[in-house]
Amino acid sequence: MTSHYRTCPLCEVMCGLRVETEDGRIVRVRPDADDVSSHGYVCPKGVALGELAEDPDRLTRPMKRAASGFVEIGWREALAEAAERLRAIRAAHGNRSVAMYIGNPAVHNTGLLLGGDLLRRSLHTISRFSASTVDQVPKQLSSWLLYGHQFLFPLPDVDRTELFVILGANPLASNGSLLSAPGIRKRLRGIRDRGGRVVLIDPRRTETAKVADTHHFVRPATDAFVLAAIARELLADPAPTALPVEGHERLAGFLAPFTPEAAAARSGMSADAIRALAADLRSASRAVVYGRIGTCTQRWGTVSSWLVDVVNLLAGHLDTEGGILFAEPAIDLIAAGLIGPGSRGRWASRVRGLPEVMGELPVATLAEEITEPGEERVRALVTLAGNPVLSTPGAGRLDAALGELEFMVSVDPYLNETTRHADLILPPATSLASGHYDLVFHHLAVRTVAKWSDPVLPMPEGGRSDFDILSDLAVRIGRGRGPLRKRLRARVLRAIGEAQVVDWLLRFGRYGSRSPHKLSLRKLRKHPHGIDLGPLKPSLARRLRVPAIDLAPALIAGELQALAADLETAPPRLVLIGRRHLRSNNSWMHNVASLVKGRDRCTLLVHPDDAEAFGLVDGGTARVKSEVGEVVAPVEVSDEIMPGVVSLPHGWGHDRDDTRMRVAREHAGVNVNLLTDPAVLDGPSGNAVLNGVPVQIGDRRGQEVSAYLEKPVVEQLSGGVR
Ligand SMILES: Nc1nc2c(c(=O)[nH]1)N[C@H]1C(S)=C(S)[C@@H](COP(=O)(O)OP(=O)(O)OC[C@H]3O[C@@H](n4cnc5c(=O)[nH]c(N)nc54)[C@H](O)[C@@H]3O)O[C@H]1N2
Ligand SMILES: Nc1nc2c(c(=O)[nH]1)N[C@H]1C(S)=C(S)[C@@H](COP(=O)(O)OP(=O)(O)OC[C@H]3O[C@@H](n4cnc5c(=O)[nH]c(N)nc54)[C@H](O)[C@@H]3O)O[C@H]1N2
Ligand code: SF4
Ligand SMILES: [Mo]
Numbered sequence: 019m020t021s022h023y024r025t026c027p028l029c030e031v032m033c034g035l036r037v038e039t040e041d042g043r044i045v046r047v048r049p050d051a052d053d054v055s056s057h058g059y060v061c062p063k064g065v066a067l068g069e070l071a072e073d074p075d076r077l078t079r080p081m082k083r084a085a086s087g088f089v090e091i092g093w094r095e096a097l098a099e100a101a102e103r104l105r106a107i108r109a110a111h112g113n114r115s116v117a118m119y120i121g122n123p124a125v126h127n128t129g130l131l132l133g134g135d136l137l138r139r140s141l142h143t144i145s146r147f148s149a150s151t152v153d154q155v156p157k158q159l160s161s162w163l164l165y166g167h168q169f170l171f172p173l174p175d176v177d178r179t180e181l182f183v184i185l186g187a188n189p190l191a192s193n194g195s196l197l198s199a200p201g202i203r204k205r206l207r208g209i210r211d212r213g214g215r216v217v218l219i220d221p222r223r224t225e226t227a228k229v230a231d232t233h234h235f236v237r238p239a240t241d242a243f244v245l246a247a248i249a250r251e252l253l254a255d256p257a258p259t260a261l262p263v264e265g266h267e268r269l270a271g272f273l274a275p276f277t278p279e280a281a282a283a284r285s286g287m288s289a290d291a292i293r294a295l296a297a298d299l300r301s302a303s304r305a306v307v308y309g310r311i312g313t314c315t316q317r318w319g320t321v322s323s324w325l326v327d328v329v330n331l332l333a334g335h336l337d338t339e340g341g342i343l344f345a346e347p348a349i350d351l352i353a354a355g356l357i358g359p360g361s362r363g364r365w366a367s368r369v370r371g372l373p374e375v376m377g378e379l380p381v382a383t384l385a386e387e388i389t390e391p392g393e394e395r396v397r398a399l400v401t402l403a404g405n406p407v408l409s410t411p412g413a414g415r416l417d418a419a420l421g422e423l424e425f426m427v428s429v430d431p432y433l434n435e436t437t438r439h440a441d442l443i444l445p446p447a448t449s450l451a452s453g454h455y456d457l458v459f460h461h462l463a464v465r466t467v468a469k470w471s472d473p474v475l476p477m478p479e480g481g482r483s484d485f486d487i488l489s490d491l492a493v494r495i496g497r498g499r500g501p502l503r504k505r506l507r508a509r510v511l512r513a514i515g516e517a518q519v520v521d522w523l524l525r526f527g528r529y530g531s532r533s534p535h536k537l538s539l540r541k542l543r544k545h546p547h548g549i550d551l552g553p554l555k556p557s558l559a560r561r562l563r564v565p566a567i568d569l570a571p572a573l574i575a576g577e578l579q580a581l582a583a584d585l586e587t588a589p590p591r592l593v594l595i596g597r598r599h600l601r602s603n604n605s606w607m608h609n610v611a612s613l614v615k616g617r618d619r620c621t622l623l624v625h626p627d628d629a630e631a632f633g634l635v636d637g638g639t640a641r642v643k644s645e646v647g648e649v650v651a652p653v654e655v656s657d658e659i660m661p662g663v664v665s666l667p668h669g670w671g672h673d674r675d676d677t678r679m680r681v682a683r684e685h686a687g688v689n690v691n692l693l694t695d696p697a698v699l700d701g702p703s704g705n706a707v708l709n710g711v712p713v714q715i716g717d718r719r720g721q722e723v724s725a726y727l728e729k730p731v732v733e734q735l736s737g738g739v740r
Contacts, residue, residue, distance in 0.1 A: 023050050023546035024471040026064040027126040027449055028603055030459050031193045031200045032467075033060050034547060035067065037450070037474045044068035044450075044475070054550040055467045059201035061193060062601050062613065067450070069610045071475065075678050076431045077445035078481065087676075088433065088443070093482060100442050101494035103425045104141070107398040114368070117145035117388075117396040119381065121404025122153075122604055125458045127449050129516045130429075132457075133488025134402050136508045140496035144365050144374070145396050147381040152410055152706040153311065154196060156319035158376050159703045162360030163571050164327055166563025168376055169352050170344050171196050171462055172327050174308040175554065176205050178340040180214030181298060181305035185241050185326070186312020186709075190225035191598045195310050198463040203229060214304075217295065219244070219287065220312065221595055222623070222665060223658040235660040238593050239710030240285035241309065242318035242581055244292055245325035246273055247281035249332055251296035257334025261559055265569035269328075272570060272578040280585050286660070299333040304340025306330060312595070315708040319700035321577040328569060337558035344558055347460035348468035348530075348537055348551065349523040352561075359563055362573075362702075368394060372704050380704030381410045382696035385419040398425040402488070407435040408605040408671055411706045412696030413689050414647050429487055432606065433678040435671065435689075444491075447481035450474040455520045455542075468529065468537055469548030470520065485516050573702050580701070590712035592628070594642070594693060595665045605669035608682040620687025621654035623665040629655045632715040641716040642666070647692035648716075664713065666690040 019040050026033045034053020038046040047067050049060035080096030081088040108116050118141060124130045138146065150158070158168035176182060176199055187195065189202040199205055206216050206229045218230040219241065227233040236244060250273040253266065278289035299305050309326040313319065327336065335341030351357040363373035369386045372379060379387075384406065387396045399420070407417045420426065420439035428437040431445045454471040477483065482490075489512035496505045511519065521539035529535040529551060542549065570578075601613045608614050622640050624632075634640050636655040641648060642664070651666060659665055671689025672682035691708075698707045 019045060022472070022474040023053070024450070024474050025454055025456060025469055026060070026067065027123070027454060028063050028067070029193050030195055030198050030462055031056070032198055032456055032459055032463070033064050033200050034469075035060065035064055037067070039474060042476045044071060050547060052547040054548040055463070055465060055469070056200035059204075063603055063607060066607075066610050066612050069612060070607065071448040071450050073609055075609055075680055076448075077433060077443060077678075078478065080445065081433065081443040083441045093480070096442055096444060097487070097490050097494060100427045100444065101491055103441070104398055104400070104427070104495055107425060108141075111397055112394050113141070113143045114145050114394045115396060116141055116143050116398045116400070117147060117384070118143060119384065119399065119401045119404045119406055120148040121402065121406070121409070122149045123403040123606070126456075127403070127484055128455050128457060128520065129449070129452050129483050129485030130403060130446075130488065132511065132516050132519060133485040133492070136492035136511060137400070137402075137488045137495070139504060140492040140500075140508060141400070142500065144379075145387065146378045147384050148378055149381070149404060149409065150376065150378060151380045151382065151704055152315060152708065154314055155375055155378075155705050156314045156323045156700055156703045157196060158360065159320050159362065160323040160327060162376075163324065163573065164567055165558065166359055167352055168360035169357050169461055170558070170561065172330070172342040173197060173345060173462060173464055173554065174306040175340050175343050176202075176464055177208065177553065179209060179304045179306045180212060180340060181217070181302040182206070182209055182214070183217045183219070183295065183299070183305070183307040184226065184230070185219040185236075185307070185309040186314070187308065187310030188220070188224040188226050188598060190229065191600050196462050197308065197310070198459050206230075221660050221663045222597065224597075234287045234291055237284070237286045237589055237660070238312075238595050238663060239316040239318060241313050242322045242325060243276060243281040243284045243585065244287055245322060245329055246276035246578070246581065247278045247292050248296040248299070249273055249325055249329050250276050251278070251293060252300060252329065252332035255300070256332045257300065259331065259334065259336065261331075261337060261562070262566035263331065263569065264566045268570040268575070272575055272582070275582040275585060284585055284589070299329065299335070304338070305333065305335050306341045312709055315706055316710045317698065317700060317707050318577070318581060319705045320702040321574060321581060324574055331567070337556045339556070343554035343556065344561065345461050345463055345466065345554055346528065346557055347463070347466060348527050349455070349457060349460065349520070350527060351457065351461065353528065354523060354526070368392060372699070375703050380699060380706070381406060382412065382699055382704070382706045384410070385412060385416040385696065388419040389422055397423060399423055401426070401428045401430065401436060401440070403430060405434055405436045405605045408669055408689055408691060410696075411691055411694035411708065412646055413671075413691035415696065429484065432609070434606070435674060435677060438674065438676050444487050446484040446487055447478050448475060449484065451477045451481065452483045452485065453517045453520070465553055466551035467548050468524070468542060468551065469545075470539060470542035472543065577702060589662070591662065592713055592715065593663055594644070594690070594711040594713045595663055595709045596690065597623070597665045597667050599667060602667065602669060608670070608672060608685055609679040611681050614681060614685040618652055618685070618687070620651065620667055620670040622651040623654050623656055623659045625659050625661040625663070626655055626657055627661045628664070629653070634715065642693060643714045643716060644693040644695060644711055646695045649688040649690070649692055651688050664715075668708070
């Protein structure tokens with residue numbers, strides 16, 4: 019038996035695993051107690067990595083659509099046909115007619131990231147979409163506006179803070195996002211052991227609430243009101259900062275309407291609690307506010323993200339130990355110039371005229387870019403590691419639109435809800451057969467760590483890695499087109515492979531050849547548990563890409579005015595939010611038996627008062643309707659969710675006969691994104707609105723009973739957990 023030390027590629031946390039193999043097969047996956055970052059922490063998904071790699075439903079050969087269904091074909095034939103069809107459609111209808119969608123696992127896979135970049139360059143299309151616009155793009159936009167770079171992600175210094183305020187994140191289920199800190203439960207406990215406090219603001223009393231000192235219920239999509247009120251309080255006496263900051267007066271003007279009372283009326287969090295939180299943030303020497311998916315995937319995603327940082331700044335916790343810090347990893351994509359500072363509005367979507375953000379268009383508009391007639395409509399689509407039919411809003415419409423494409427190719431190991439529309443599926447071998455270095459997630463990590471993982475499994479006979487597939491496609495598509503330099507880059511990178519690229523980036527980085535650390539691939543190979551380079555340090559003052567942090571840029575000023583106008587809006591009677599479960603990961607791990615066993619997790623959470631009002635019973639079913647669709651889901655009655663709010667998790671809806679995910683098929687669940695509305699977006703970023711979606715409840719026969727039932731909204735929703 020051989021032990022391999024490997025970074026888990028499944029979520030942002032990057033736990034160290036010990037993978038034991040025999041004869042090229044995985045025997046066991048265990049936590050790596052010596053990993054310098056995770057120190058033996060692991061979650062059930064990491065342990066299931068072997069099952070995932072050896073899932074019999076994984077595709078092993080390219081699949082081509084035929085009249086009788088999918089048939090296996092050879093790699094050469096598949097790659098040649100994919101390149102030829104894409105080139106032909108592009109030649110006939112222009113660059114824009116070929117679109118690309120990149121899903122979440124792409125960022126967790128070194129070869130896919132590098133190969134995907136080559137393919138993107140060779141396709142040369144502005145029809146670019148990704149999971150970023152159902153996720154964190156408001157954060158990127160906010161960082162670009164505030165600091166001049168989209169990748170300067172504000173990270174809460176969880177290991178040194180004394181007051182940790184969390185909005186719209188459930189790290190005990192998700193393990194943390196834009197916050198790579200393995201073993202978050204222990205770290206949150208650490209705050210309390212130091213005499214500090216954890217405050218959670220969430221419409222649901224989540225798993226994280228159980229380790230928090232205080233939990234405040236907040237109505238979905240009203241965080242911006244609370245944050246604006248806190249910022250308004252802080253502006254009366256902002257903390258001194260060494261950073262250059264301007265626009266205090268302008269900001270004060272825009273924030274004037276957001277009194278704690280006004281914010282309380284709209285959000286359900288009490289005015290006293292809002293005032294107390296502002297005062298505590300200001301008086302604590304080490305404190306930090308952190309907002310994640312619940313604050314991003316909603317109507318006020320950008321302004322909420324922006325206000326989180328502004329509150330930290332005004333309270334004196336930006337770029338400070340125990341406050342917000344910014345990572346400077348060993349391979350620093352910002353310093354290396356490998357990721358641009360940011361952009362907005364360089365081009366627009368064809369149908370709705372939505373501005374490009376960070377080089378992409380909102381995925382919420384993909385369906386109409388395909389279906390709306392016009393010469394440059396999207397006729398071909400390449401999906402890389404994505405399942406937008408389950409993960410993006412208005413999924414029903416997208417599902418139908420994919421059927422109208424002239425050609426679709428998916429680089430994906432599964433025949434699932436999205437790839438079933440493809441003409442060709444190009445399945446990579448498990449990423450465990452390739453080397454791994456986290457190019458992205460070290461930018462989100464609370465400690466600076468460098469780690470390389472060598473392949474754990476041999477490349478299966480006839481198998482190809484993501485990098486092989488994508489770089490091959492890139493070279494074929496680029497052939498005879500574009501500047502020689504670019505075509506050579508694709509060929510050279512393809513020839514040397516991703517490990518060599520990582521080696522160069524390490525050597526040229528701040529811990530590389532010219533530093534005492536002398537990091538290189540060779541050195542990292544000698545340290546299979548990783549090398550710890552210490553905690554983050556304040557660095558923003560020297561890394562700011564703007565002359566001064568502007569507290570009220572035009573785009574945000576416009577949003578604050580819209581937000582002020584919305585203070586008067588009566589909230590919908592019932593809104594929908596999402597949730598995550600520790601044993602799930604977006605849409606694609608439901609085919610692993612050990613992860614889906616147990617009771618049904620795709621349930622509609624309903625508060626007892628609402629259950630009574632709508633005639634729902636625990637264990638029964640409910641028909642949930644929105645502006646764009648409806649689903650019938652099992653009901654779970656619980657007072658952990660606030661009245662007026664229901665919750666359904668995403669990534670489910672595996673009830674198709676033409677997919678090949680047999681375990682998932684038996685635990686189908688429903689697709690919540692049939693309910694989310696692609697017409698409603700976070701304005702500045704185009705991010706999808708997946709939380710705070712107005713819905714109605716009907717009974718089993720479809721009669722509407724909820725519509726706008728008059729029921730007093732609970733007045734006093736805030737309060738301590740214990
Ligand atoms: N186990 C597991 N881990 C995962 C994933 C997974 O699917 N499963 N997905 C990974 C991915 S891709 C991501 S991006 C991260 C996300 O990581 P997190 O941001 O931690 O995501 P969630 O666990 O969904 O927690 C979001 C919380 O926001 C709350 N919420 C909803 N709407 C609002 C609102 O308007 N205001 C406030 N204040 N709260 C709101 C919800 O009740 C929920 O508790 O998780 C990653 N990790
Ligand atoms: N309603 C609602 N919708 C949501 C969310 C929510 O909170 N609520 N969360 C959103 C978020 S944060 C995200 S990130 C998105 C995720 O959205 P997507 O990225 O579109 O969806 P995933 O479910 O992550 O699908 C991943 C796909 O990658 C494939 N895959 C896995 N590993 C590999 C690999 O190594 N190589 C290749 N080539 N393919 C691989 C899988 O088979 C699967 O098809 O979902 C979003 N959708
Ligand atoms: S928390 Fe779980 S899924 Fe995430 S990196 Fe660790 S073991 Fe993998
Ligand atoms: Mo995500």
